[in-house]
Amino acid sequence: MTSDEDLMLEFQNGSRDAFEELFARYRQPLYRFFRRRIANDARADDLMQETFLAVIRAKVRYEPRSLVRTYLYGIALKQVMADRRWQARRPVTLLSDQEAATPQSEAPIWVKQALSKLEEMDREILMLREYEELSYAEIAKLLHLPLNTVRSRLFRARLALKTLLAGDVCQ
Amino acid sequence: MPINTHAFSNQEVMAYLDGELSPETAAEITAHLAHCKTCQEIAADLQGVSRQLSGWAVQATDAAGLPAALVAALETRAAEKTVRHRHVSPWRILGNHPWAAVAASLTVLIAGLFFFSSARRPVGYELAPAPMPIQPEQSSVAPMDAPRLQRFANLQSPPKKQETSPLIILTAELRLTARTFDTVRGDLGRILSQFGGHIAQLDIASPTGQARSLTATLRIPAPQLEAALNELRKLGHVEGESRRGEEVTQQSVDLEARLSNSRHTEQRLTEILAARTGKLSDVLEVEEKLAEVRGQIEQAEAEQKSLNNRISLATISLQVNEDYRAPLTGTVSPSIGTRLSNSAMDGLHAAFNGIIGLMQVILAAGPSLLLWGLLLGLPGYFLWKKLRRR
Numbered sequence: 001m002t003s004d005e006d007l008m009l010e011f012q013n014g015s016r017d018a019f020e021e022l023f024a025r026y027r028q029p030l031y032r033f034f035r036r037r038i039a040n041d042a043r044a045d046d047l048m049q050e051t052f053l054a055v056i057r058a059k060v061r062y063e064p065r066s067l068v069r070t071y072l073y074g075i076a077l078k079q080v081m082a083d084r085r086w087q088a089r090r091p092v093t094l095l096s097d098q099e100a101a102t103p104q105s106e107a108p109i110w111v112k113q114a115l116s117k118l119e120e121m122d123r124e125i126l127m128l129r130e131y132e133e134l135s136y137a138e139i140a141k142l143l144h145l146p147l148n149t150v151r152s153r154l155f156r157a158r159l160a161l162k163t164l165l166a167g168d169v170c171q
Numbered sequence: 172m173p174i175n176t177h178a179f180s181n182q183e184v185m186a187y188l189d190g191e192l193s194p195e196t197a198a199e200i201t202a203h204l205a206h207c208k209t210c211q212e213i214a215a216d217l218q219g220v221s222r223q224l225s226g227w228a229v230q231a232t233d234a235a236g237l238p239a240a241l242v243a244a245l246e247t248r249a250a251e252k253t254v255r256h257r258h259v260s261p262w263r264i265l266g267n268h269p270w271a272a273v274a275a276s277l278t279v280l281i282a283g284l285f286f287f288s289s290a291r292r293p294v295g296y297e298l299a300p301a302p303m304p305i306q307p308e309q310s311s312v313a314p315m316d317a318p319r320l321q322r323f324a325n326l327q328s329p330p331k332k333q334e335t336s337p338l339i340i341l342t343a344e345l346r347l348t349a350r351t352f353d354t355v356r357g358d359l360g361r362i363l364s365q366f367g368g369h370i371a372q373l374d375i376a377s378p379t380g381q382a383r384s385l386t387a388t389l390r391i392p393a394p395q396l397e398a399a400l401n402e403l404r405k406l407g408h409v410e411g412e413s414r415r416g417e418e419v420t421q422q423s424v425d426l427e428a429r430l431s432n433s434r435h436t437e438q439r440l441t442e443i444l445a446a447r448t449g450k451l452s453d454v455l456e457v458e459e460k461l462a463e464v465r466g467q468i469e470q471a472e473a474e475q476k477s478l479n480n481r482i483s484l485a486t487i488s489l490q491v492n493e494d495y496r497a498p499l500t501g502t503v504s505p506s507i508g509t510r511l512s513n514s515a516m517d518g519l520h521a522a523f524n525g526i527i528g529l530m531q532v533i534l535a536a537g538p539s540l541l542l543w544g545l546l547l548g549l550p551g552y553f554l555w556k557k558l559r560r561r
Contacts, residue, residue, distance in 0.1 A: 016245055019245065020237060023237060023241070027232070028231050028232065031229075031231070031232045032229040032231075035229045036227070036229060045232055046435075048232075049238050049240055049241060050428075050431070052241055053240060053241065053244055054424070056241065056244045056245060056248060057244070057424075058424075059248075061337065061420070078428075079428070082425065082428045082429070082432065083432065086429070086432040086433075086436075089467075108223075108226045108227060111223060111224060111226060111227045112227065126224075129189065130221060130224045130225070131224075131227075135191065136186070136189070136191050151182050151185075151186060151191075152182060154185070155181060155182045155185050158185065158217055158220045158221075161220050161223075161224070162216055162219065162220045165220070165223055
């Protein structure tokens with residue numbers, strides 16, 4: 001199977017098939033990435049598409065110094081940050097995101113609640129490890145943190161989550 | 172979770188479970204875990220957390236194939252690339268025609284020799300690197316076939332040049348010393364009109380008895396920067412030169428993302444406003460938010476315009492100092508004869524001045540002395556004569 005990096009280089013050279021293959025590989029992972037961080041289903045889908053649009057726009061600037069996976073999640077993280085900034089500035093509308101959000105019947109409510117109680121950076125590290133299955137080094141690169149910090153924060157997050165989940169279960 | 176006081180820390184156990192350790196260390200921990208209950212508990216706790224987290228599954232998106240926005244973007248890119256490919260590389264032409272390569276080499280050689288032998292090369296500066304090329308603005312935008320994708324069109328339609336090459340704000344500083352300062356101002360105007368630039372700021376200082384100076388901030392179309400600098404260097408002797416390029420690609424992308432978000436909100440609010448049949452207060456609230464979002468859009472558009480302006484027009488900070496030469500104050504030493512003659516003349520002048528001075532004293536004090544002489548001298552004379560008779 002052609003590696004992601006080779007596909008990206010082929011796409012840089014004008015291969016549309018290479019892009020479609022990359023899209024097929026990362027469409028669902030990126031959609032799930034956004035879906036776990038954005039309440040609105042349609043918005044998550046939009047952001048996934050915007051991530052690939054950014055890849056198309058910046059294809060000449062891509063350098064094979066890092067994995068395509070890290071590159072994509074780096075763009076995706078920026079999209080999430082921008083969306084959160086927008087949400088924070090955004091006034092309360094008649095139809096808020098909570099109302100517009102697709103019901104997440106598949107999400108155990110206690111898991112989401114416990115995650116929401118974690119410190120933001122710890123939560124991001126934990127989610128990148130557990131759901132996106134990124135390595136410590138990839139997470140460190142994405143979040144611009146030292147590797148040891150990622151490891152210690154990940155451990156702290158897991159420890160805190162265990163306590164939080166145990167508390168919920170006991171209640 | 173138990174506290175681990177063993178050779179392996181809790182974090183190492185976690186890294187082992189995450190597959191982050193080297194095979195050797197992993198093998199050691201595997202052996203350790205086989206008999207250490209504390210570490211087994213730690214591992215079990217960590218695995219339990221991961222298991223619970225894995226319960227949050229997300230349904231896959233059901234759409235199939237490339238979304239229309241991506242197809243449109245890909246087609247736009249392909250069209251741009253086709254346009255670029257129409258420009259046949261000169262290297263390819265030379266490769267296909269060896270005689271042309273030889274002729275070109277000779278031409279370059281002769282031109283180089285001519286240049287180095289005849290050109291007056293300014294000293295004191297290094298040749299600056301060529302500016303980053305900015306691609307011409309593209310006007311073709313692929314049609315979007317769904318209203319929902321309008322914001323993607325909005326993302327695409329602003330300056331296309333930003334998407335294909337790094338966006339660079341070019342600035343340059345040039346310090347010159349000019350012998351013919353009087354013509355500098357006129358030459359500056361000529362250069363600006365030649366390259367379509369303008370003066371953002373201009374100060375001329377003309378202190379008495381000192382060198383004059385001209386300080387100006389010039390805005391030149393970025394592609395013309397190098398040529399304009401070449402012309403400016405001819406105004407005098409280059410004392411210093413610096414160039415800087417600030418990449419603002421990320422800033423531009425962020426701005427576009429902000430605009431996209433704001434337009435998305437505006438569109439959504441407009442839809443809500445159109446469909447809403449609720450209370451009047453709700454409608455008024457939506458209208459208020461809509462006005463606020465439009466304000467944000469206008470602000471972002473203004474920022475984008477300003478950024479584009481800074482990208483399209485390079486800034487040159489120019490300082491021209493006059494090559495000022497102070498007038499000579501010393502004189503040539505005179506000959507001995509001249510010096511003696513001068514001394515004699517000085518002596519005569521001094522004697523004459525002495526006589527004049529004495530006469531001035533006599534004339535000024537004479538009447539008073541005569542008066543006091545008569546008043547005191549006559550009685551004194553008679554008194555002396557009377558005493559002498561006795």
